[in-house]
Amino acid sequence: MMPCLQSPTSVYLLLSTRIVHTDSEVPLRKSPRKTKGAIMEDSVARTTISKASRTSKVETKTRAAKRKVVETSPEPEIASEEETEIKQVKKRKTLVKPKVEGEQSAAEELKTVAPKKQRATKTKAKPEDAMPLAERTAIASLKKAMRIGAHVSSAGGVHNSITNAVHIGANAFALFLKSQRKWQNPPITAEARDGFRNLSKTHKFEVHQHCLPHGSYLVNLAQAEKEKADQAYGAFLDDLQRCESLGIRLYNFHPGNTNGDARDAAIGRIAAQLNRAHKATKTVVTVLENMAGQGNVVGSTFEDLRDIIALIDDKTRVGVCIDTCHAFAAGYDLRSPEAFAATMAKFDEVVGSKYLRALHLNDSKAPFASHRDLHANIGTGFLGLRAFHNVMNYNSLVELPMVLETPIDRPGPDGKTVEDKQIWADEIKLLESLIGMDAETAEFSALEEKLQAQGASERTKVQDQVDRKGAKDAKKASAKPRGKKKKAEEDSDGESG
Ligand SMILES: [Zn+2]
Ligand SMILES: [Zn+2]
Numbered sequence: 001m002m003p004c005l006q007s008p009t010s011v012y013l014l015l016s017t018r019i020v021h022t023d024s025e026v027p028l029r030k031s032p033r034k035t036k037g038a039i040m041e042d043s044v045a046r047t048t049i050s051k052a053s054r055t056s057k058v059e060t061k062t063r064a065a066k067r068k069v070v071e072t073s074p075e076p077e078i079a080s081e082e083e084t085e086i087k088q089v090k091k092r093k094t095l096v097k098p099k100v101e102g103e104q105s106a107a108e109e110l111k112t113v114a115p116k117k118q119r120a121t122k123t124k125a126k127p128e129d130a131m132p133l134a135e136r137t138a139i140a141s142l143k144k145a146m147r148i149g150a151h152v153s154s155a156g157g158v159h160n161s162i163t164n165a166v167h168i169g170a171n172a173f174a175l176f177l178k179s180q181r182k183w184q185n186p187p188i189t190a191e192a193r194d195g196f197r198n199l200s201k202t203h204k205f206e207v208h209q210h211c212l213p214h215g216s217y218l219v220n221l222a223q224a225e226k227e228k229a230d231q232a233y234g235a236f237l238d239d240l241q242r243c244e245s246l247g248i249r250l251y252n253f254h255p256g257n258t259n260g261d262a263r264d265a266a267i268g269r270i271a272a273q274l275n276r277a278h279k280a281t282k283t284v285v286t287v288l289e290n291m292a293g294q295g296n297v298v299g300s301t302f303e304d305l306r307d308i309i310a311l312i313d314d315k316t317r318v319g320v321c322i323d324t325c326h327a328f329a330a331g332y333d334l335r336s337p338e339a340f341a342a343t344m345a346k347f348d349e350v351v352g353s354k355y356l357r358a359l360h361l362n363d364s365k366a367p368f369a370s371h372r373d374l375h376a377n378i379g380t381g382f383l384g385l386r387a388f389h390n391v392m393n394y395n396s397l398v399e400l401p402m403v404l405e406t407p408i409d410r411p412g413p414d415g416k417t418v419e420d421k422q423i424w425a426d427e428i429k430l431l432e433s434l435i436g437m438d439a440e441t442a443e444f445s446a447l448e449e450k451l452q453a454q455g456a457s458e459r460t461k462v463q464d465q466v467d468r469k470g471a472k473d474a475k476k477a478s479a480k481p482r483g484k485k486k487k488a489e490e491d492s493d494g495e496s497g
Helices: 080-089 106-112 117-123 159-167 190-202 226-246 263-280 302-310 324-329 337-350 384-392 422-433 442-479 483-492
Strands: 147-151 172-174 250-253 285-289 318-323 356-361 401-404 409-411 417-419
Touching: 147 422, 159 172, 159 190, 172 401, 190 226, 226 250, 226 263, 250 356, 263 285, 263 302, 285 302, 285 356, 302 318, 302 337, 318 324, 324 356, 324 384, 337 384, 356 384, 384 422, 384 442, 401 422
Parallel strands: 147 172, 147 401, 250 285, 285 318, 318 356, 356 401
Antiparallel strands: 409 417
C-alpha cells in the first residue's frame, strides 16, 4: 500500500543556517494541542534552546530539575563512527565496543573507558537542564500516532532514562538496562525500579509499549562453545528479567554472529536460547534487530529473521525491529515511496508484518548495500529525508516505538567533544512534521537539499572508503579466492548499533 502523502499544511521552516525554533510561529495543524514546527539544524550553530512556553501538556509539568539526574556517559553506541575505524581498531577492543550506559557510575566509567581523544570530556557528570529541550508532542495532535524518541542514557539508574526522554520531547525511548561492557552487573536497585515505574506513570509513558531496551553487545546467542553460550544466556535472561521487573514488554537485541560456523546451526542455537529464555520468563517479547553486515552476522536478511522465528515455540514472544540504516546498508531500499512500499511488502512476505514491533530511525553515512553500519543524522545521509517521509506516513507503523540512534557529538567550545541532545529534540520534531506533509512541494525539496548539503562531506568520505575497499576486495578475490570472505568476517565483528 502506498503511504499517504497528501497534506494540507507542510510546515517546517528552517533553511537558515542557524536555527529556527518555529514552534510558536507556525501552528502545524488545527488542533489546539499542536505539534511544533520542525527544526533541524546545521551542526555547528546549534545554540538556541527552545524556551517554549507554549502547549501545556501534563507530561511537562514535572520538571526534570526536580530530580537529580546525573548524566554520565552518553548514549548508546551510536555506532556510527566505530565502523570507520574498524580497520585500525581490530585490536583495540574498547573502541570497537559501543559505549556503555547502564547503571555504571561516573567513576567506573572513567576507569574503564579507554582514553579516546574525542571522547575525553564525555564522562563528566552533569545534571540535566531544568527546561526540556523540547516539549513532548501530544500524540493525539498528530495525523498518525507515530511514537518517536531516542536511545537515552540510563546512567545513574534506569529511572533516569524517563527523565532524559522527557527532556528531549520523546514519546518513545530506548535504554540499556545495565552496563554494556561488563558481564557482571549489580541488580537494579529498588529505588531505580520504583523510580522507573513512578516516573513512567507521572509522564504517561506506556513503557510496556513504547520503551525498547537495547541488549548487550557482549551477548551472542549463536555462540557454540558451551561455557560462552551459558554466559551469553545468563546475561540475556538477566536483561529479560529486568524488563519484567520494570513492566517493559519489548526487548531489542542483535541476533548474533556465527563465528564462522554454519548459518543454520547458528540460527538453531539462537532460537533454542530464545525458547529457553521465553520459558524462564512470562511476558517479555524478544525483538530481533535487522543488521547491516554480512559474513558472519546473523540478521542482515529478512530470511535470517524468518528462519529464527520459524523455530520459536511461542510466536507471541518474538518480534522484529527494523533499523532503517541497517536495512538500507543491507540492500533494502527505502528511498522512494515505491522502493519503501516494496521493501515493506517484502518484509511482510518473508517475515510477516505482524512481527514488526519497533523501528530504529537512522540515516546512513554509507551507501546502499554497502553493509556498513554508520548512522547519520536524519536527512543528511544516503537515505535522505524522503525515506523518513515514507516511514512517517506508513499506516502500519503507528504506535510502534521509533528510536533515534543518530550521532549527537559535536565539538565543544574548547574543542573537546560534547553531546548535544538538542539534536535529538529537533530530529523528533522534524520527523513529526513529516507526518501528513506533502513531499511534492518546493519547501520539502528545499529542506531535503539543505539536509543533504549538511551531510555531503561525510557521504563523500564514506563513499570513497567503500569504493576503495570494493576495489581492494575485488583484487584480493581474484588473487586469492578466500580473501574476500575473511575480510567480511572481520568487518562483521565491528557491527553494532
Ligand atoms: Zn547500527
Ligand atoms: Zn542495535
